[in-house]
Amino acid sequence: MSANIKEIAEKTGLSISTISRALRSQTAHLVKPETQRLIQSVVKKEGYVPQRAAINLVKKRTGIVGLAIPYFIPHIANNDYFGMVISGVMSAIAESEFELKFIILPEGDLNQNQIHLIESKQMDGLVVAGWPTINQFEEILESKMPLVVINDFDANVPNHFVYADHFHGGYLAGKHFMDLGYETIAVTSADPEWFPDMEQRLEGFKKALTEAHFPMQNFSMIPAGVSEESGYEAIKQQLSQGGLPRAIFFQNDISAIGALKAIREKGVSCPEDVAVMGYDNIRLGSYTTPSLSTIEQPVFEMAQEAAKILTKFIDSSEASVIVKKHPVKLVVRESCGGKRV
Amino acid sequence: MSANIKEIAEKTGLSISTISRALRSQTAHLVKPETQRLIQSVVKKEGYVPQRAAINLVKKRTGIVGLAIPYFIPHIANNDYFGMVISGVMSAIAESEFELKFIILPEGDLNQNQIHLIESKQMDGLVVAGWPTINQFEEILESKMPLVVINDFDANVPNHFVYADHFHGGYLAGKHFMDLGYETIAVTSADPEWFPDMEQRLEGFKKALTEAHFPMQNFSMIPAGVSEESGYEAIKQQLSQGGLPRAIFFQNDISAIGALKAIREKGVSCPEDVAVMGYDNIRLGSYTTPSLSTIEQPVFEMAQEAAKILTKFIDSSEASVIVKKHPVKLVVRESCGGKRV
DNA sequence: TTGAAAGCGCTACCAC
DNA sequence: GTGGTAGCGCTTTCAA
Numbered sequence: 001m002s003a004n005i006k007e008i009a010e011k012t013g014l015s016i017s018t019i020s021r022a023l024r025s026q027t028a029h030l031v032k033p034e035t036q037r038l039i040q041s042v043v044k045k046e047g048y049v050p051q052r053a054a055i056n057l058v059k060k061r062t063g064i065v066g067l068a069i070p071y072f073i074p075h076i077a078n079n080d081y082f083g084m085v086i087s088g089v090m091s092a093i094a095e096s097e098f099e100l101k102f103i104i105l106p107e108g109d110l111n112q113n114q115i116h117l118i119e120s121k122q123m124d125g126l127v128v129a130g131w132p133t134i135n136q137f138e139e140i141l142e143s144k145m146p147l148v149v150i151n152d153f154d155a156n157v158p159n160h161f162v163y164a165d166h167f168h169g170g171y172l173a174g175k176h177f178m179d180l181g182y183e184t185i186a187v188t189s190a191d192p193e194w195f196p197d198m199e200q201r202l203e204g205f206k207k208a209l210t211e212a213h214f215p216m217q218n219f220s221m222i223p224a225g226v227s228e229e230s231g232y233e234a235i236k237q238q239l240s241q242g243g244l245p246r247a248i249f250f251q252n253d254i255s256a257i258g259a260l261k262a263i264r265e266k267g268v269s270c271p272e273d274v275a276v277m278g279y280d281n282i283r284l285g286s287y288t289t290p291s292l293s294t295i296e297q298p299v300f301e302m303a304q305e306a307a308k309i310l311t312k313f314i315d316s317s318e319a320s321v322i323v324k325k326h327p328v329k330l331v332v333r334e335s336c337g338g339k340r341v
Numbered sequence: 342m343s344a345n346i347k348e349i350a351e352k353t354g355l356s357i358s359t360i361s362r363a364l365r366s367q368t369a370h371l372v373k374p375e376t377q378r379l380i381q382s383v384v385k386k387e388g389y390v391p392q393r394a395a396i397n398l399v400k401k402r403t404g405i406v407g408l409a410i411p412y413f414i415p416h417i418a419n420n421d422y423f424g425m426v427i428s429g430v431m432s433a434i435a436e437s438e439f440e441l442k443f444i445i446l447p448e449g450d451l452n453q454n455q456i457h458l459i460e461s462k463q464m465d466g467l468v469v470a471g472w473p474t475i476n477q478f479e480e481i482l483e484s485k486m487p488l489v490v491i492n493d494f495d496a497n498v499p500n501h502f503v504y505a506d507h508f509h510g511g512y513l514a515g516k517h518f519m520d521l522g523y524e525t526i527a528v529t530s531a532d533p534e535w536f537p538d539m540e541q542r543l544e545g546f547k548k549a550l551t552e553a554h555f556p557m558q559n560f561s562m563i564p565a566g567v568s569e570e571s572g573y574e575a576i577k578q579q580l581s582q583g584g585l586p587r588a589i590f591f592q593n594d595i596s597a598i599g600a601l602k603a604i605r606e607k608g609v610s611c612p613e614d615v616a617v618m619g620y621d622n623i624r625l626g627s628y629t630t631p632s633l634s635t636i637e638q639p640v641f642e643m644a645q646e647a648a649k650i651l652t653k654f655i656d657s658s659e660a661s662v663i664v665k666k667h668p669v670k671l672v673v674r675e676s677c678g679g680k681r682v
Numbered sequence: 683t684t685g686a687a688a689g690c691g692c693t694a695c696c697a698c
Numbered sequence: 699g700t701g702g703t704a705g706c707g708c709t710t711t712c713a714a
Binding site: 004005006016017020021024027050051053054055056057058059 | 690692
């Protein structure tokens with residue numbers, strides 16, 4: 001075990017209080033520069049680092065912030081969107097004095113441990129990157145835990161929100177299809193309880209169609225999840241049920257990539273026979289055949305910002321709610337076809 | 342703030358000591374069953390959870406284990422191999438009483454903070470998933486920090502190791518190329534300081550060629566990194582320098598996928614003109630065009646095992662060194678071509 | 683089988 | 699500017 005504050009006090013001939021003061025930025029200015037220098041040199045020599053457990057104990061802090069992510073990412077490697085969320089949060093937390101703890105949201109209700117973790121304040125704050133049910137949300141809300149929610153926004157709730165402009169993202173996708181002149185169109189839909197953002201994209205998408213006076217009897221919904229498997233299966237099912245629409249808006253890149261695979265296997269051509277649009281702009285979208293047109297949302301940056309807001313809020317606990325909407329953009333590659341015919 | 346041990350003591354009319362005893366599995370048997378029941382009911386009612394900071398303080402533990410990963414994964418989403426490592430470690434740590442802390446290994450030497458973190462035991466143990474230089478390794482070794490190393494093995498060093506059979510992995514790749522009858526062959530090579538495992542794969546690969554009496558003048562090395570970009574660039578460079586070998590063994594799937602992109606862009610056919618073999622078997626390998634033949638190593642399981650070994654070792658601190666070699670296997674898909682001509 | 687009390691290493695308040 | 703000291707919530711002897 002390395003040195004403790006008492007040893008530093010002894011070796012400098014100063015008191016514990018002075019060492020403590022010198023070492024914290026808020027109080028360092030109260031110490032005479034000369035004393036400060038002496039302390040620093042001894043601290044360095046002894047390799048002294050204050051012990052978090054003791055600090056947390058007296059500050060009544062846990063030093064931990066949580067990141068709530070859905071259960072369906074047992075392997076973060078399986079999902080680029082959540083991979084970006086995790087990376088973003090990690091990178092911001094790494095620069096703070098906090099530790100990061102993952103809370104895997106179960107399919108049903110939170111378990112007793114998780115609720116304790118939150119309600120008993122074994123955690124100083126929580127970044128929410130996915131939420132199963134409103135009920136669970138309210139349970140947490142009542143705990144008064146500082147919360148920052150990523151990619152969801154509910155004006156009725158007193159929290160911080162960092163989200164992308166889902167409506168506009170959907171609109172851009174729809175507009176792109178309209179610009180390309182496609183005449184039968186489908187959008188995939190996943191469980192709205194887990195993906196409230198997809199509802200908003202759908203609204204935006206429909207608005208683009210309406211603006212273009214698109215005949216809505218040529219529009220349809222395809223049930224699908226967010227995995228490649230589900231994209232793959234969705235195409236197979238459509239095919240077995242009488243064929244594909246001319247253009248499909250998948251609600252994430254991963255499922256779109258799965259769809260691309262099924263399309264290729266079935267001997268259908270993309271984008272000649274069917275146009276495919278993804279969402280998220282994960283890196284691998286540019287390496288598929290055909291490369292994937294998509295809507296980009298700045299997930300990494302959003303997650304980073306969420307974590308920064310949270311840690312700052314915990315420190316200052318100022319009252320005002322922060323709401324940040326981030327822009328999205330269309331990324332045109334090959335999978336939606338070229339110019340309007 | 343939730344209840345503390347003193348409150349539980351008061352509400353049960355017992356002493357703090359008894360509560361403490363009743364609540365730890367090692368000492369719970371010293372408490373009368375009846376007392377135990379009383380305590381449990383009050384604990385439950387009050388939602389009491391012991392506070393880690395206090396426990397850590399008195400136990401002289403940090404409750405933290407580290408995961409050392411290379412700097413070149415600023416976004417974990419960018420690298421499936423390390424994504425799997427992180428997932429595996431996370432999943433094992435989640436079941437333990439420890440917290441996980443990431444140590445991003447810098448390109449050069451560890452910074453002072455990181456060294457402190459380790460040497461001053463601000464951490465109870467470390468999973469090493471990538472290591473820059475032997476020098477840094479030895480710095481840590483001297484700290485006597487419990488260490489488990491993933492995918493590297495050095496019999497000279499008193500640590501725990503969990504690694505895949507790199508030699509055999511390379512051998513399988515080489516043998517596959519031999520079975521397919523390819524006559525000019527190349528292997529990519531990245532910085533051996535960061536990737537000692539690749540050296541071993543290369544050895545195994547060469548052994549397969551030697552066994553098949555392959556003329557080594559038809560064998561070459563291609564410098565490349567582990568990103569798609571580097572795979573992409575490697576192909577472009579080869580092309581501009583007089584053409585591609587008939588078959589290339591990339592040392593990871595990500596770079597192989599980048600190569601596939603360059604190959605397609607240049608109008609070369611895979612596998613007809615050039616065969617491409619990856620390594621790792623990341624999920625997306627089955628979604629590329631052509632789908633990627635590769636060597637699978639059980640990274641997630643290895644990482645999980647590494648974390649379990651570490652936490653168990655910290656608890657028991659038994660002396661014996663654990664060394665586990667995991668099997669690898671060939672996954673044949675499209676990118677290496679069909680049957681032997 | 684239970685209780686009392688001494689810390690673990692640090693911060694924060696109050697004196698000087 | 700600096701020092702003294704009372705805790706933070708828990709574990710762990712030692713006694714009873």
